Amino acid sequence: MTVIEFKNVSKAFHRAVGQRLLRHYLEDLLGKSDPDSFHALKNVNFAINDGESVAVIGANGAGKSTLLSLVTRLAPPSAGQVTINGRVAALLELGAGFHPDLTGRENIRLNASLLGFSRKQAGDLYETIVDFSELHDFIDEPLRTYSNGMMLRLAFSVAVNLDPEILIIDEVLAVGDQQFQTKCIDKIFEIRNQGKTILCVSHVGPLLESLCTRALWLDHGQLVMDGPTHEVLQAYEGRTLHAPSE
Amino acid sequence: MTSLWNGDYLFLLENLIVKDFKIRYRNMSLGVFWSLLNPLILMGVLTFVFTKVMPNAVPNFPLFVLCGLVPFNFFTVAWNNGTISIANNAGLIKRIPVPREIVPIATVLSTTIHLGIQIVLLLILTLAFGRGINVHWFWLPLLWALEVMFVCGLVLATSALDVYLRDMRYIVESACTVLFWLVPIFYTLDIVPREYVTVYEFNPLAALILGLRRILYEGVSPNGDAGLVYKLAFTSTVTFVAGLAIFSRLKHKFFDYL
Incomplete structure (x- = not known):
């Protein structure tokens, strides 16, 4: 098809x-x-x-x-x-819908709804998203206190857990430190191996x-x-x- | 162009409304108290001017003027914030395929939270001035809903136009200043020359203020002889439909112009 x-x-x-x-x-x-x-x-x-x-x-x-x-x-x-x-899930510009005055938790919820999650999906996936981002200690702090790398981690974690049919990636693979980058790339390979369509700019x-x-x-x-x-x-x-x- | 976004509209709307509200108050020490301060101060100033400086015959002037200030305050804040909402959320509009209509509408609806607080103030003041609860209070939710619908229509039109012509926001600001005088906030409809009365009744904002006064201040049906509520319903519906039509015509090129 x-x-x-x-x-x-x-x-x-x-x-x-x-x-x-x-x-x-x-x-x-x-x-x-x-x-x-x-x-x-x-x-x-x-x-x-x-x-x-x-x-x-x-x-x-x-x-x-x-x-x-x-x-x-x-x-x-x-x-x-x-x-x-x-x-389609687009990793075009990570954190497009994020707001610096909202906490990590509130931003996950907002971003999830923007990306098309339902209330139930957002609730179910919340733990998965936070676990993936490894930001448990900062999740109730406002986003403006995050470092740039932490912000990108959070955004990537939300977008990649959306379970898309078509994943679009625009030069956003340089997320966080070496260890987290490897994790992101593994996740993208995992999505590909599930038979999803991927469009990637890099x-x-x-x-x-x-x-x-x-x-x-x-x-x-x-x-x-x-x-x-x-x-x-x-x-x-x-x-x-x-x-x-x- | 059909949108690829097939998410949960209500969940998104709720999140956008909560976001607007939280952002506005998170860093304010007085919090939601600000919602009350603006109409209270204006009420005090107008009461001083029209009972001491230029005295008039309207009894219980503070209540009379607050019936005008509460809907007017909501109207100006919602219209101004709504107009700039698309341009201010350019990052979102250009990156996430959310249905565009939801952005200005969420901005208006988040302002209704302040409206709710101010309505409580208005109702308390009504009781404090010895005007009891009457059967016509049942009209109130409908009147407020029509005002929200009317403002949503206006905001859909002006927020879309603001993307192409950023002057729109200044036009809206000026229009609000002009409307403060052209809407019966601190004067009664009786002193308006006869030939203009119909124009007032077809102005949804003026009609709402007149309706509120009839219910809360005079304790009579808002409809009067002129079928005020029907006129309000008519103009609000027309404005909303027109706003939606303008918005959906203009939204396809938002990406190119933002």
Whole structure:
């Protein structure tokens, strides 16, 4: 079964050159084409099947995060069609719904509800989440007293215990210390081995090679290569190495 | 665009409301007492002005003016906070596919907690001024519910517009200042020229204040001859439906503009 399908998908953004005045909005309304618009994705086609784990690679600004935001339906495509089947959990920016004045416990509850947990699920999973984060001693302290690493631990623990059908990971594997990182990566492998679909953006080549069987290479918004991770990574790294002499 | 979010709406709404409420008061030494302070101070000031500086014939002026201040205070706080709620929660809107409508609505509903506290103050003052409980008190929950619905409608429209035009928040602020004078808070409807009375009755905020006064202050049915409650129900429903329509038209591009 196809769980993610992109058909001729493009995504354009306005270039925010300084202030947007009333005139600009009127032009938008009247449908004047925007000469300054910037294409983050251009005519992208691919389909991902149930249980596949796919890496997305490319230089900064190649359109990787835009692609993920389309998969999570946070943004609509400017053209083309995006089809998604399944419950998506996105580790896009950990702790997006967290508030510094709430305690760890309150933030877990809030974040769980934002991510779609029901009251019962949130209650049942609370202990699992806290155990995974290893933050028992600080759970009733406000989040602003947490270190950055502790905050990320908590956020990761909530998101990864959601039991998603499609897991999206955007360069968030650098969580906490070495020991906790290993734990996170183990957890992601565990999710993959349960047959879940994974879409992963990272710059850590060896990890992608062991986690993902297939890779998509984006360059300036275009899909330039789609194939086995090893081959795509080799082509990508080869190109990057030659870049300075071009 | 169908949302991928299929979670528990009530649980989410409850958490967002509690979050707003806790954040506002967690670091305040006076806590929820602040909810009472604002209307009480304004009541004192207006009573001083309109009984000592420019005396008028309205008896029990403090109760009279509080019937206007409580709904007006809720209206301005909820409308202002609701309007900036989408832009202020940009991190959430851009990262988590929650149904967008829930953010401004939760902001309005968290303000109803303060409203509840102020209603208790208003009812205590009503009894203190020797106005007893009467059968028309049954109308009160409906009137308050209609006001909340009306504000939700307004907030849905202005919070969505605020994403595109950040000036919206200043327009709302100014509108609230203007409304303080155009709504019968410290004057009676009797002194309003006849030709404007219908306009007042179709203004949901004014209608609510008039209705409250009839129930609490005069002890009569809020409907009067003009069918006030029906007008209030009509304008509140229209505002809510229109607000929802505007919001769902504008929400698809929030991601691009935030």
